Amino acid sequence: MNSAALNQYPPALDATALRADFPILDQPVNGHPLVYLDNAATTQKPQVVIDAVADFYSCDNANVHRGVHRLSQRASDRFEGAREKVRAFINAPSCAEVVFTQGTTGAINLVAQSYGRSNLSKGDEVLVSAMEHHANIVPWQLLCEETGATLKVAPMNNNAELLLEDFTNLLSEKTRIVALTHVSNALGTINPIQKLTRQAHQAGAVVLIDGAQSVAHEPVDVQSLGCDFFAFSGHKLYGPTGVGVLYGRETLLEAMPPWLGGGDMIRTVSFEGSTWNALPYKFEAGTPHIAGVVGLGAAIDYLDAIGLQAISTHEQSLLALATQRAHTQPGMRIIGNASDKAAIVSFELDGIHPHDVGTILDSAGVAIRTGHHCAMPVMQFFDVPATARASFGLYNTAEDINALFDAITQTQSLFAR
Amino acid sequence: MNDLRDLYQEVIFDHNRSPRNFGLLEHPTHQAHGVNPLCGDELKVSLVLDKDGVIEDLRFEGRGCAISTASASIMTETLKGLSAREADRYFDAFHAMATGESPTPTDLPALTKLKVLSGVRHYPARVKCATLAWHTVRSALQNASASVTTES
Numbered sequence: 210m211n212s213a214a215l216n217q218y219p220p221a222l223d224a225t226a227l228r229a230d231f232p233i234l235d236q237p238v239n240g241h242p243l244v245y246l247d248n249a250a251t252t253q254k255p256q257v258v259i260d261a262v263a264d265f266y267s268c269d270n271a272n273v274h275r276g277v278h279r280l281s282q283r284a285s286d287r288f289e290g291a292r293e294k295v296r297a298f299i300n301a302p303s304c305a306e307v308v309f310t311q312g313t314t315g316a317i318n319l320v321a322q323s324y325g326r327s328n329l330s331k332g333d334e335v336l337v338s339a340m341e342h343h344a345n346i347v348p349w350q351l352l353c354e355e356t357g358a359t360l361k362v363a364p365m366n367n368n369a370e371l372l373l374e375d376f377t378n379l380l381s382e383k384t385r386i387v388a389l390t391h392v393s394n395a396l397g398t399i400n401p402i403q404k405l406t407r408q409a410h411q412a413g414a415v416v417l418i419d420g421a422q423s424v425a426h427e428p429v430d431v432q433s434l435g436c437d438f439f440a441f442s443g444h445k446l447y448g449p450t451g452v453g454v455l456y457g458r459e460t461l462l463e464a465m466p467p468w469l470g471g472g473d474m475i476r477t478v479s480f481e482g483s484t485w486n487a488l489p490y491k492f493e494a495g496t497p498h499i500a501g502v503v504g505l506g507a508a509i510d511y512l513d514a515i516g517l518q519a520i521s522t523h524e525q526s527l528l529a530l531a532t533q534r535a536h537t538q539p540g541m542r543i544i545g546n547a548s549d550k551a552a553i554v555s556f557e558l559d560g561i562h563p564h565d566v567g568t569i570l571d572s573a574g575v576a577i578r579t580g581h582h583c584a585m586p587v588m589q590f591f592d593v594p595a596t597a598r599a600s601f602g603l604y605n606t607a608e609d610i611n612a613l614f615d616a617i618t619q620t621q622s623l624f625a626r
Numbered sequence: 627m628n629d630l631r632d633l634y635q636e637v638i639f640d641h642n643r644s645p646r647n648f649g650l651l652e653h654p655t656h657q658a659h660g661v662n663p664l665c666g667d668e669l670k671v672s673l674v675l676d677k678d679g680v681i682e683d684l685r686f687e688g689r690g691c692a693i694s695t696a697s698a699s700i701m702t703e704t705l706k707g708l709s710a711r712e713a714d715r716y717f718d719a720f721h722a723m724a725t726g727e728s729p730t731p732t733d734l735p736a737l738t739k740l741k742v743l744s745g746v747r748h749y750p751a752r753v754k755c756a757t758l759a760w761h762t763v764r765s766a767l768q769n770a771s772a773s774v775t776t777e778s
Binding site: 239561562563564565568569572579580581585588594595623624626 | 629630633634636639664665666667668689690691692693695749751752755
């Protein structure tokens with residue numbers, strides 16, 4: 210490797226130093242240092258995010274886009290400033306295309322209800338993948354029930370990789386919406402979104418990407434992905450809960466009817482009828498989660514300073530280490546072995562139910578998720594009631610993986626009695 | 627680790643490894659299907675109530691964690707031979723013990739056996755694992771055929 214190629218690699222990330230930015234990590238749980246490996250459920254918040262939210266309430270709190278008074282102006286500035294940070298973060302062409310929602314779920318439901326209801330009818334099809342989170346299944350089922358459209362499912366193989374040929378074959382002129390997860394929350398699979406989007410566009414469908422599990426773990430550029438809609442949540446991005454983002458192509462958002470009616474989304478209201486505000490406000494009825502949006506902006510600043518590429522490299526090394534350890538751990542099976550994976554390890558231990566695994570790991574201070582991960586069709590496919598899942602974030606270290614495997618060994622010996 | 631041993635007692639492992647009365651009855655008079663939507667665990671209970679209202683036979687089937695399997699197994703042993711009315715009293719007693727919400731009655735002879743599950747009260751997220759089988763059997767006794775979830 211020459212030095213030019215070496216320079217393309219980001220500087221190594223010092224996870225041990227970064228841990229100091231996250232006050233919650235510095236605590237004992239059940240007498241052990243907390244090992245937080247549930248990042249796919251939600252990430253912890255750095256002090257700068259906590260401070261940004263507290264500072265907003267302490268100094269600038271007011272409603273946005275309404276008052277002529279100073280606080281309202283400052284609140285609006287911070288709110289719109291965060292929108293610009295989000296725009297730059299995902300490389301959206303314009304702030305008009307960045308809609309704040311309650312989260313990924315809210316964003317997907319917005320598209321299903323607004324775009325879906327006005328564009329789909331009987332005979333049309335919505336195509337999803339077999340590895341979707343319930344949030345990218347149920348809104349489409351509701352839409353199909355309302356419009357008479359049909360939900361189609363692109364299958365995956367036993368490694369949890371999408372079957373590309375089947376995906377292609379399922380596309381037709383009937384396909385109006387293709388809704389795919391960027392990264393599977395239950396399996397870790399990274400889907401080849403660029404390629405899938407290109408194919409879906411050739412069939413004439415619009416494409417929505419569920420980015421809940423991708424934005425905090427690799428650089429995301431919505432223009433290079435080519436998708437029409439991209440949804441994600443603040444709380445999986447080291448930001449506050451209750452706030453998320455819908456990116457939508459401006460021409461599509463312009464043509465879509467409002468979903469929720471109320472304040473801030475209108476231009477004029479009379480009892481004879483109302484007219485709608487410009488983008489993105491047309492889709493932001495009611496007082497938004499202003500402090501949450503400000504916190505999300507701070508989280509993006511924090512991640513930008515570290516660099517998403519450095520985070521991705523760090524997490525991939527953790528994934529490689531955990532996968533290698535899992536392969537040598539007797540009685541352990543990883544569910545989800547895609548060749549392109551995010552740092553999520555879903556697993557089973559022979560003869561031990563995931564819930565028991567979760568409780569015993571917790572007694573050792575190790576926090577993982579157990580259950581169906583809001584992906585019951587995935588559990589049905591792999592014929593398991595549930596899995597245990599360790600998911601990694603920027604502050605996790607090789608020591609955390611040691612603690613995880615020590616606790617797994619302890620669980621196995623407890624059950625071997 | 628002391629707390630953990632309190633929850634995972636040897637009796638629990640024993641019933642988890644070899645659950646008693648496992649399987650389904652061919653000709654049940656009552657049956658029900660229990661689901662814990664939080665974890666996806668499912669459990670089926672089938673029983674035969676004789677003409678005097680006594681639980682003549684009782685079996686369960688399903689896959690769940692050690693706590694839910696052991697609880698279902700011990701439950702079948704406890705309730706066999708009791709009347710539906712007595713079973714209801716045991717349900718209340720077990721529920722009180724598992725949730726720690728109200729004092730556990732002391733006048734039920736077979737309750738001693740169920741005490742191995744009392745450790746769940748310190749694990750709120752696991753209480754439903756222990757009570758799923760009991761909810762399901764109660765639902766079976768109330769309706770000849772029913773479906774129940776721990777979230778209802």
